[in-house]
Amino acid sequence: MKILVFFLLCCLSSKSVLSSPGRYEAIFNFGNSLSDTGNFLLSGALAFPGIKNLPYGETFFHHPTGRCSNGRLMIDFIAEVFGLPFLPPYLAVAKGPPVRTGVNFAVVGATALDPSFFYAQKIGPLLWTNDSLSVQLGWFKNLKKSLCTTKQECDDYFKKSLFLVGEMGGNDYIFPFIFGLSVKQLRAWVPQVVGAIARAIRILIEEGAVDMVVPGQFPVGCSAVFLTLLHSPNKSAYDPSGCLKAYNAFFEYHDNYLKQELQKLREEYSHARIMYADYYGASIPLYRTPKHYGFYGGALRACCGGGGPYNYNNSASCGNPGSTACEDPSAFVDWDGIHLTEAAYHFVSKRLFYGGFTSPPLLS
Known part of the structure; x- marks a missing residue:
């Protein structure tokens, strides 16, 4: 009997380690609109003024925060799981006292490649920000000076920190696709985009990072923006869920290339513990059977928008005059045409934590 009790206590202890908060003492995040918690807003948000207005932020925060959703993002749910506060945007704390629990460097519209690359391709004017991944790394290095002084002190601190590098790269493709470049043309860019992500990982490891999460891409071919602006008269261009097959296949190609580079790293x-977060695999069930998971508003039509078959209108996008929001965002997967609702982000986050879509597992 004593042996049985001991065995049960061991099992319970193991389970508590898997799900207990507090494993990390800080989180540092690099990325774009999928994880920005206010940097773009603090920079003026000139290219995307609607983010300053309700209904952005209406569900959880009850006011706009600079997050591209109606509420929390995956980075917020990750912080919650580890018992940490929501990450403040770097531009809000750069000149203040050091924040020991982590900082967010992500910026809406950020690219993995530097803006000079896109200007050379005549696509630069489409970019929403110049705060690319290399700029965010520079911010981190500046912040590091206030967090630790000696190499040993930095190593000890960062061993207890989680670094998230991405999702990055999505904007490197989305802006050019909307500009009119083809899948074939952009496949040639994938090594450069993934190379920029790999360089960032190397830099962070050299700076002391040990535990890192590197996400892949969402199935952007299912987004209301792509379905509206890149629609095809050819029915064979769509899969049974109504998503654009060629674009989803492209983002899977990026993910496969990224996974190969991560293995080399x-x-x-x-x-180092370099974890791949499979955003595509974790989210694709939402597009195939949204009602099965409680998303009765569907997955392809945006909750907030200015009308049209997918409720996306470039001249009346969410937060701008002419747009309206659905009554129950939790019933929708798509928030504003390209970003997800809080409910959808929560769904994906849980699958990353508990569904086997982070490799190796984040909770272990």
């Missing part, structure tokens, strides 16, 4: 830095 694991071999190069055997002491």
Whole structure:
């Protein structure tokens, strides 16, 4: 009997380690609109003024915060799981006292490649920000000076920190696709985009990072923006869920290339724990059977928008005059045409934590 009780206590202890908060003492996040908690808003948000207005932020915060959703993002749910406060945007704390629990460097519209690349391709004017991944890394290095002084102190601190690099790269493709470039043309860019992400990982590891999460892409071919602006008269262009097959296949191609590079980095830095977060795999069930998961408003039509078959209108996008929001965002997957609702982000986050869509597992 004593042996049985001991065995049960061991099992319970193991389970508590898997799900208990507090494993990390800080989180540092790099990315774009999928995880920005206010940097773009603090920079003026000139290219996307609607983010300053309700209904952005209406569900959880009850006011706009700079998050591209009606409420919390995945980075917020990750912080909650580990018992940490929501990450403040870097531009809000850069000149203040050090924030020991982590900082968010993500910026809406950010690209993995530097803006100079896109200006050379005549696409630069479409960009929403110049705060690319390399700029965000520079912010981190500036912040690091206030967090630790010696190498040993930095190593000890960052060993207890979680670094998220992305999702990055989506904007490197989305802006050019909308500009009119083809899948074939952009496939040639994938090595450069993934290369920029890999360089960022190397830099962060050299700076002391040990535990890192590197996400892949969402199935952007299911977004209301792509379905509206890149629609095809050819029915064969769509899968049974109504998503654009060629674009989803492209983003899967990026993910596969990224996974190969991450494996090389694991071999190069055997002491680091580099985790791949499969955003595509974790979210695709929402587009195939949304009602099965309680999203009765569907997955392809945006909750907030200015009308049209997918409720996306470029001249009346969410937060701007002419747009309206659905009564129950939790019934919708798509929030504003390209970003998800809080409910959808929560769904994906849970699958990353508990559904086996982070490799190796984030909770272990």
